[in-house]
Amino acid sequence: MHASHRPPRHPRAWLPLLLLSQAAVAWLWWRWGWPVGLPAMLATHAVAWWGVLAPNAALYxxxxxxxxxxxxDVWLTIDDGPSDQTAAILDLLDAHDARATFFLVGERARARPDLVREIARRGHGIANHSATHPQARFWALGPRRMRAEIEGAQHELRNITGSAPRWFRAVVGHANPFVSAPLRDARLARVGWSARGFDAVERDVARVVARIERDLAPGAIVLLHEGAPHGRSVEMIAAVLGRLEALGYRAALPE
Incomplete structure (x- = not known):
């Protein structure tokens, strides 16, 4: 599974495509006017926005x-910790002989370093989920702030555990043209997901489990959260673990 770890190699590969597309738009506008040029411009902008907002888009x-x-095997990934619920989630994982990767927020890790070390001690993965989790504006961060978010969390987690994380998940799954350069420099690979239940906002445990089950398959990356405002994250993770067992899936790490 190590071949899946792919940090960006060419963080500005999108730039020639952008310049070429806009040159083509300008030519179409000059040749046929706005009835052709305007739709072409809107189409290229839509592709650029797709690269930002679609969690599994590889444009950037x-x-x-x-x-x-x-x-x-599936990869359980748990975002947004550490939290008051981390210890209970670790006990659940132990009870089900399951392994997960915790995508941690740097400032939250700094406030609860013992929980971070306990995650690692119990054999789970620790990954980077930004320094401050700027949920409303991560998609719009400029190059300096984007680098600070990624490198800040990397610094905190490395100091606590002694090892640098290898995986990164963008906040809300969003990316932009400035995410790849700091990932390349930190040797971080970006992780999306293939199965999610919207457990951070959905209160109904059965609905969360049903949505995840629909997308389960060998190699699925399952997105879960801890510390959700509805307070049912532990219950939801317990239900997902039970359903995985019933379906014959094993929660394992990619390393």
């Missing part, structure tokens, strides 16, 4: 959305 750099395996 590679993103892993599924593990290339045939075994009935």
């Amino acid at each position: 750099g590679p993103v892993l959305s599924r593990l290339p395996i045939a075994d009935r």
